[in-house]
Amino acid sequence: MMRNPKLLALIALITFIAALAGTMVGRSLAGIGTEPVNELHVLLYDELDLTDAQRRNLKLLEADFAKRKAFVEKQLGADNAAIANAMEMEHGYGAKVEAAVDRMHGTMGKLQKLTLEHVFAMRQELTPVQARRYDQVVAKLLRNADK
Numbered sequence: 001m002m003r004n005p006k007l008l009a010l011i012a013l014i015t016f017i018a019a020l021a022g023t024m025v026g027r028s029l030a031g032i033g034t035e036p037v038n039e040l041h042v043l044l045y046d047e048l049d050l051t052d053a054q055r056r057n058l059k060l061l062e063a064d065f066a067k068r069k070a071f072v073e074k075q076l077g078a079d080n081a082a083i084a085n086a087m088e089m090e091h092g093y094g095a096k097v098e099a100a101v102d103r104m105h106g107t108m109g110k111l112q113k114l115t116l117e118h119v120f121a122m123r124q125e126l127t128p129v130q131a132r133r134y135d136q137v138v139a140k141l142l143r144n145a146d147k
């Protein structure tokens with residue numbers, strides 16, 4: 001058992017920093033993450049004058065995306081827990097922690113791909129005129145993703 005309060009404090013600090021770093025890495029890796037996609041949805045649903053048929057098709061895409069996203073986000077939660085467990089075991093940045101962090105990055109990559117797939121799937125439903133405005137917003141969001 002650990003009885004050294006300084007060591008415990010240090011571990012708590014490392015865990016905190018790792019969690020923080022994880023969040024920041026998550027933001028930059030996710031790039032076009034939840035927030036920007038929300039902005040895209042606002043444009044799509046409020047400003048592009050969609051037809052009923054377009055809305056129907058998009059609704060199916062949204063349901064599919066929500067399901068896949070929830071699955072990957074659950075995996076991300078498990079990955080984060082695995083990092084915490086590995087830190088408890090290794091009390092620092094050891095092989096288990098590194099492997100757990102790599103796993104989390106893999107999952108974040110999946111989430112990013114899934115999100116981009118959704119962005120392009122939604123675009124498929126648009127007319128050329130709508131798609132032009134859509135592309136402008138996508139380009140803007142991608143450029144701002146790292147800020």
Ligand SMILES: [Zn+2]
Binds near residue numbers: 041061062065118122
């Ligand atoms: Zn969508």
